[in-house]
Amino acid sequence: MSEDVYEIRLTVNGVPRSARAPARRLLSDFLRHDLGLTGTHVGCEHGVCGCCTVLLDGAPVRSCLMFAVSARAHEVTTVEGLGGPDGSLGPVQRAFQECHALQCGFCTPGFLVAVTALVRDARAAGRAGPTEEEVLEGISGNLCRCTGYQNIVKAVHRAADLMAEHGAEDGGEP
Amino acid sequence: MKPPPFTYHSPSSVEETLDVLAETGTDGKVLAGGQSLIPLMNMRLAAPAHLIDINGAGGLDVLRTSDDGVRVGATVRQARVERDAEVFRVQPLLRWATGFVAHPVVRNRGTVVGSLAHADPAGELPAVLALLDGTIEVVSRGARRTVTGRDFFAGPLESSLEPDELAVSAFFPALPDRAGASFAEVARRHGDFAVCGAAGLVELDDDLRVAAARVAYVSVGPNPVVLDLTEACGHRSPGATDWTRAADAARGRLDPGADIHASAEYRRHLAGVLTARVLGEAGARAHGAAASGDGAHSGALR
Numbered sequence: 001m002s003e004d005v006y007e008i009r010l011t012v013n014g015v016p017r018s019a020r021a022p023a024r025r026l027l028s029d030f031l032r033h034d035l036g037l038t039g040t041h042v043g044c045e046h047g048v049c050g051c052c053t054v055l056l057d058g059a060p061v062r063s064c065l066m067f068a069v070s071a072r073a074h075e076v077t078t079v080e081g082l083g084g085p086d087g088s089l090g091p092v093q094r095a096f097q098e099c100h101a102l103q104c105g106f107c108t109p110g111f112l113v114a115v116t117a118l119v120r121d122a123r124a125a126g127r128a129g130p131t132e133e134e135v136l137e138g139i140s141g142n143l144c145r146c147t148g149y150q151n152i153v154k155a156v157h158r159a160a161d162l163m164a165e166h167g168a169e170d171g172g173e174p
Numbered sequence: 175m176k177p178p179p180f181t182y183h184s185p186s187s188v189e190e191t192l193d194v195l196a197e198t199g200t201d202g203k204v205l206a207g208g209q210s211l212i213p214l215m216n217m218r219l220a221a222p223a224h225l226i227d228i229n230g231a232g233g234l235d236v237l238r239t240s241d242d243g244v245r246v247g248a249t250v251r252q253a254r255v256e257r258d259a260e261v262f263r264v265q266p267l268l269r270w271a272t273g274f275v276a277h278p279v280v281r282n283r284g285t286v287v288g289s290l291a292h293a294d295p296a297g298e299l300p301a302v303l304a305l306l307d308g309t310i311e312v313v314s315r316g317a318r319r320t321v322t323g324r325d326f327f328a329g330p331l332e333s334s335l336e337p338d339e340l341a342v343s344a345f346f347p348a349l350p351d352r353a354g355a356s357f358a359e360v361a362r363r364h365g366d367f368a369v370c371g372a373a374g375l376v377e378l379d380d381d382l383r384v385a386a387a388r389v390a391y392v393s394v395g396p397n398p399v400v401l402d403l404t405e406a407c408g409h410r411s412p413g414a415t416d417w418t419r420a421a422d423a424a425r426g427r428l429d430p431g432a433d434i435h436a437s438a439e440y441r442r443h444l445a446g447v448l449t450a451r452v453l454g455e456a457g458a459r460a461h462g463a464a465a466s467g468d469g470a471h472s473g474a475l476r
């Protein structure tokens with residue numbers, strides 16, 4: 001079967017990007033292979049591990065359970081988009097580093113992206129950060145074989161603190 | 175693994191979708207949230223020659239709530255239904271049950287209607303539709319029909335949809351006055367498919383005695399099973415009802431299967447435990463709602 005190839009244009013980390021790929025190209029593979037953004041990791045390719053989590057128009061989704069062609073004209077944020085433009089770490093990344101919330105780091109991009117949305121949503125609802133229960137629910141779809149999760153949970157709360165400090169410094173929401 | 179090749183269609187209207195479905199027939203599959211279909215394709219357990227992506231079809235992303243119930247359009251994500259305050263007010267069971275469907279990130283993409291069309295006997299939402307006597311609105315080129323939950327689920331992963339048909343919406347009736355609902359399940363880990371699950375609905379009469387008690391079960395048969403357990407509850411007030419009698423009645427009437435997750439006997443045991451749990455909670459909620467004279471708002475009393 002000769003496959004049709006699509007010109008896929010979308011915005012990744014605020015930058016318009018495009019590449020050509022067949023319809024069956026998963027968004028995860030498109031990001032990694034066609035756009036060279038290898039920060040997004042791929043573990044299971046059936047939605048279970050959460051390594052491939054990216055933000056699609058702001059909402060965390062599994063990039064292995066979406067075709068790139070379906071993401072045309074949408075905005076995607078990957079782990080590469082979580083830091084500052086100067087390469088500095090973002091608040092969630094800093095919290096993970098401070099709390100030793102990673103060991104091998106394979107699962108980390110997925111956690112960072114999911115946690116970014118989790119903390120953002122709690123703060124958007126006018127709260128200091130997610131509750132313990134919300135944290136456990138929020139990271140339940142991400143698997144980590146190394147850390148035992150305890151430091152990841154701590155890092156989520158720490159990220160909320162850092163965002164609050166950051167927000168206070170800027171005199172407003174980040 | 176990687177999905178096999180297919181021809182991609184992205185119709186921009188429902189009419190165009192129906193045309194493509196009619197042309198592709200059994201070779202075509204609707205792509206909604208993709209959270210069940212794409213894993214199957216990645217594992218090469220499904221290889222549709224044509225995929226019809228309905229996310230751009232327009233008019234399907236509609237969530238409408240009235241005092242009668244909740245109508246959920248085909249591209250409405252599970253997460254949206256779970257969070258919607260009006261949905262929760264009218265039919266709180268939707269939030270409680272949807273919270274058990276996979277993980278939050280998966281629910282950002284997965285649709286309620288897709289969950290019904292997928293007809294997984296381990297799915298929570300088919301059981302909710304069956305319990306509430308909800309319906310699915312189905313269209314094909316030049317035809318439209320309304321299918322009840324009872325007729326929609328035809329077997330494991332099999333709905334009564336014809337290849338040229340699109341499920342455009344599902345309707346979940348509101349929680350009646352003086353009624354309460356509850357959902358519970360047992361899974362290896364939160365977010366995994368249920369080893370056994372139960373959705374319960376209890377309605378009270380004017381004297382606040384149990385007038386109706388029904389439970390729908392997840393993962394106990396090829397389709398959602400709904401049992402009417404009213405008699406076993408004995409027409410007492412919820413506080414005076416021995417829910418274990420309803421549990422015993424349920425155990426006697428269910429015929430669960432065995433698989434690698436659980437033996438039939440263990441499933442029957444769980445079904446009994448969950449029956450008592452969801453009816454007890456639904457009964458208490460119904461009583462709270464009736465006592466406050468505010469049936470439709472019972473969810474807020476949880």
Ligand SMILES: Cc1cc2nc3c(=O)[nH]c(=O)nc-3n(C[C@@H](O)[C@H](O)[C@H](O)COP(=O)(O)OP(=O)(O)OC[C@H]3O[C@@H](n4cnc5c(N)ncnc54)[C@H](O)[C@@H]3O)c2cc1C
Nearest residue numbers: 047204206207208209210211276284285288289291297341
């Ligand atoms: C890790 C993981 C865990 C999960 N756990 C659970 C769980 O605990 N409980 C549960 O119920 N589900 C679970 N799911 C599946 C759930 O997330 C899916 O969202 C749901 O089953 C299907 O909805 P969808 O919109 O993703 O449908 P798709 O995957 O797009 O489609 C599923 C099927 O339905 C058909 N279809 C979809 N929409 C229509 C329509 N409008 N008209 C006609 N046919 C249609 C498709 O052709 C396909 O055959 C899980 C998924 C993952 C990845």
Ligand code: FES
Nearest residue numbers: 043044045050064
């Ligand atoms: S690679 Fe996407 S969830 Fe595992």
Ligand code: FES
Nearest residue numbers: 103105144145146
């Ligand atoms: S740090 Fe190794 S898998 Fe999470």
